[in-house]
Amino acid sequence: MQSSDSKAGFLFKLCCAGILPLALLVVFIVTDPFKIIWNYDSYSYSPVVLNRDYVSVEYYLKHQEKYNYNSYIFGNSQTLGFLTTDWMPYLPQNSKPYHFDASAESLYGIVAKLRLIRDLNNPLDHAILFINEDNIYMTEEIGDGHIFIKHPAISAHSSYSFYLSFFKVYFQKFFFFKHLDMLLTGQYKSYMKGFLEPRKVVYTAVHNDLILEDMEQIVSTVPDSFYSAKASVFANRDTLQPDTADNFIGLRQIRMLSEIASILKSKGTKYKIVIAPNYTCRASHPKVIQLLQGIFGNEQVYNFSGKSTWCLDQTNYYDPVHFRPVMGKKMLETMYRP
Numbered sequence: 001m002q003s004s005d006s007k008a009g010f011l012f013k014l015c016c017a018g019i020l021p022l023a024l025l026v027v028f029i030v031t032d033p034f035k036i037i038w039n040y041d042s043y044s045y046s047p048v049v050l051n052r053d054y055v056s057v058e059y060y061l062k063h064q065e066k067y068n069y070n071s072y073i074f075g076n077s078q079t080l081g082f083l084t085t086d087w088m089p090y091l092p093q094n095s096k097p098y099h100f101d102a103s104a105e106s107l108y109g110i111v112a113k114l115r116l117i118r119d120l121n122n123p124l125d126h127a128i129l130f131i132n133e134d135n136i137y138m139t140e141e142i143g144d145g146h147i148f149i150k151h152p153a154i155s156a157h158s159s160y161s162f163y164l165s166f167f168k169v170y171f172q173k174f175f176f177f178k179h180l181d182m183l184l185t186g187q188y189k190s191y192m193k194g195f196l197e198p199r200k201v202v203y204t205a206v207h208n209d210l211i212l213e214d215m216e217q218i219v220s221t222v223p224d225s226f227y228s229a230k231a232s233v234f235a236n237r238d239t240l241q242p243d244t245a246d247n248f249i250g251l252r253q254i255r256m257l258s259e260i261a262s263i264l265k266s267k268g269t270k271y272k273i274v275i276a277p278n279y280t281c282r283a284s285h286p287k288v289i290q291l292l293q294g295i296f297g298n299e300q301v302y303n304f305s306g307k308s309t310w311c312l313d314q315t316n317y318y319d320p321v322h323f324r325p326v327m328g329k330k331m332l333e334t335m336y337r338p
């Protein structure tokens with residue numbers, strides 16, 4: 001038979017085992033590290049990497065009636081090079097643009113956001129859609145990780161599974177300890193690398209543009225030091241061989257692209273399809289370009305991929321994939337040139 005002391009010790013351990021997760025759950029809810037529980041007027045300057053899809057959809061749902069959005073930018077993180085403020089001069093005076101992007105946005109995500117606008121019976125007068133090999137093959141809803149999971153409003157999965165995915169991450173690699181350390185000290189430390197970041201990210205009010213504030217400031221003021229520090233990322237141009245991206249075309253892609261075209265047509269949208277450039281000068285597959293032109297029309301597809309002036313200057317990029325607004329502005333000028 002167990003002694004009363006051993007029983008008491010067992011019950012104490014059992015109690016502690018139950019209290020710790022409960023206490024962390026309370027801390028998780030109160031501190032809301034991923035900003036998915038409470039309402040926020042601004043998502044800027046978060047030390048935690050946020051789910052951009054959630055921010056975009058949540059902000060839209062809460063403000064669409066107030067601002068009456070009627071023009072949209074869709075796509076992945078490459079769209080950060082297109083600012084709504086740079087787009088506005090090419091739009092009618094009554095236009096209210098919204099940046100409706102997501103990190104690693106999928107073809108599914110673009111379709112889901114268009115369906116949301118349609119189902120809310122909101123106007124969709126103008127649109128820019130970033131579509132290429134980076135997202136055209138992604139026809140499934142499920143994203144790889146909590147940063148890429150879709151907002152419950154455009155997902156077939158339950159809200160429970162959405163929030164659970166974030167709570168699980170809270171326990172991984174002592175994330176909760178790192179987050180609490182950041183909250184208490186206000187200092188970023190090297191061991192926090194991963195879920196926490198030292199850079200300053202701004203989510204603009206009303207239009208939801210994402211701006212890499214500190215990074216853009218450094219590039220604009222001391223470009224030499226910025227790019228010398230990233231020399232390994234921006235490989236010597238002579239060693240880079242431009243190639244043709246893989247071809248991702250199947251029945252799912254054709255159906256989803258056709259649905260996008262159908263929604264745009266039903267809403268009377270004036271739209272442009274963008275195949276984004278990149279520093280590696282990778283060219284989009286000819287069959288992908290032909291498919292996009294066949295569904296959306298030759299004049300609506302703007303192919304900036306491949307070896308051209310759009311990829312040669314590294315000062316147009318934050319990294320080999322993401323171009324800066326200074327180049328996005330030039331691309332808009334090209335797209336809307338009479």
